[in-house]
Amino acid sequence: MVTGSTFIMLRLLNSIVFDIEQWAMNAVPDMIVCAWTMATIHLQDFRDIEGDYTTHAVTIPIILSPEGQVKLRKMTGHVLLSADAISILWIWMRAQHASAFITGLLFHMSSSILVFYTLKSCSRHQDRIMYRWWMATGFCLINHVFDLYLLEDVVVEAPPNKGGRS
Known part of the structure; x- marks a missing residue:
């Protein structure tokens, strides 16, 4: 019942948003954040392998052997580095505000630290630190994508001169 009513409400909201020209939404930012999350979501499972064993939860780190876990970490590190490279391209092609460069720098710095912990983590404590850097x-990615895609039409104008002096 709740799922059906939620679906109907979302359909109504979607039809309203779709009919208003000023609210024409670009799906690209959502797809970017979704793709990054789907490619890296398993990093959160490394921090609590013992808890997953005790609750009999089935997560990717539990399914994989220790060698498979190392391969998964390396592959995820490469995905993160690729996302960094693509982000540099986005900044080059789309940045219209200085804030896009700032959020891009923050994304690159946090992603670099995340790659380090992804590849070099050898203890549960470091896995917990990696989880915090993943978050x-x-x-930072959400803020960066917001700057690149959603602020492109925003024009910042200087306030009018009230004193008459220039």
């Missing part, structure tokens, strides 16, 4: 990098 921070996701936050």
Whole structure:
């Protein structure tokens, strides 16, 4: 019942948003954040392998052998480095505000730290630190994508001169 009513409400909201020209939404930012999250979501599972064993939860780190976990970490590190390279391209092609460069720099810095912990983590404590950097990098990515795609039409104008002096 709740799922059906939620679906109907979302359909109504979608039809309203779709009919208003000023609210024409670009799906590219959502797809970028979704793709990054789907490619890196398993990093959160490394921090609590013992808890997953005790609750009999089936997660990717539990399914894989220790060698498979190392391969998964390396592959994810390469995905993160690729996302960094693509982000540099986005900044070059789309940045219209100085804030896009700042958020891009924050994304690159946090992503670099995340890659380091992804590839070099050898303890549960470092996995927990990696999880925190994964969350921070996701936050930086959302802000960065917002700057690149959603602020492109925003024009910042100087306030009018009230005193008459120039």
